[in-house]
Amino acid sequence: MNAIPAASAVQLFTPDCTSYGPYVGLPLASFWTPGCRHLFTRKTAQQIVDDLHNDECGLTAEWHGDVLRFTWATEYRDDAGTEDVTPDAHGRYAIGGLWPWDEWGDHSFPSAEQCAYGVGAVECWLPAMPESVPVAMSGAYARGRAEALRLMLRPTES
Template sequence: MTSKAFWIEYFEDAYREASVKRREVLDRALLLIAHLIREELPGATAISVNGPVVTAVHDDTEVIWQLSDETRGKLSGLTLRHIRDTLLDTLSFHTAASLLAADWKQVNELTDTLRVALPEDPDRKQDGLAGADGPLEEHQFTVDCTTYGPYPAARVRPTWGAHDPISVTRETAERIAEDLNVRDAGCGLTAVWQGDSLVFTWDERYRNDGGGSETVTPDSHGRYLIGGLWPWERLEQEQDTATA
């Protein structure tokens, strides 16, 4: 008979996984919102929100846009609606306050208003491998829960998650495509080269979204950013933990 301890751990594993997915939704929503806002207010570094409504946009020193204040910078109605819809979708993932990420902070003087820093623009970091402290170190990666690889690659940001892209050479990208097409044939996801571009195509066997495709083109250094289609695992992580 399966023990109570097993079922407790079984539940807690699912809860932890759900928390990770909620955090992933938050992070990806913030990347979208940051892009939308910076198209019209390039200096934006943070926003204040009340539910799904943006109430203020901040730069490093002051408020540069505020709801119902026409003397400050402008955000179009279309952008505000897009942000509102994104926040509505995002906030619906949070049914318990403890699951809200710590960097979404309560604004003390405003009831039910949260402030969160916008993520750095990933486009500025994808042109090469330089981070804030110099070049990012290469590591060995595999596809999570598989024996594929290992693939030498660099993270494109110092802070990194399993679904974030990694930067690889053309040779490594070719190995990834071959492993996908040969060793994982029939999974519903394929990779095809079109000149210098690598096109990933999937159907409903792989994702229940009606199918789609994603094209990866080389950056100015000839490297490819591949991520978001499966979780990566950095192989050194277990070794680092063991020697810590």
């Protein structure tokens, strides 16, 4: 279950050289570079914040209501600073430019749960979970699927 099928509208991201994610995102450009911003739901933005705080790299983030504020020290960049990310009209956050993004995949050494979550996200258009996903991973698959549908502003199953 390691292979991720061809990407749908959503893509799976990770900060370069990490095993974090997969973060279900929508690229804001058809051709993106590692420094580009991508759209994420608040739920995924929170996961990014949680993972960022695990790194202790000199970059932190915290919520101020609906605004996500990134703060960095001089050991992270030449000058200390902050950047506020506000949600769009649909509650999605354009995050990027503070670290290089990479496509999430097998090189991230994913767990079975991460794989099931990622497959659920990129296969969100399927009518049902494929038989190739182990029943034990059905919850992760369903969470990935629901996150992708929320991000694309499509109704999710109850």
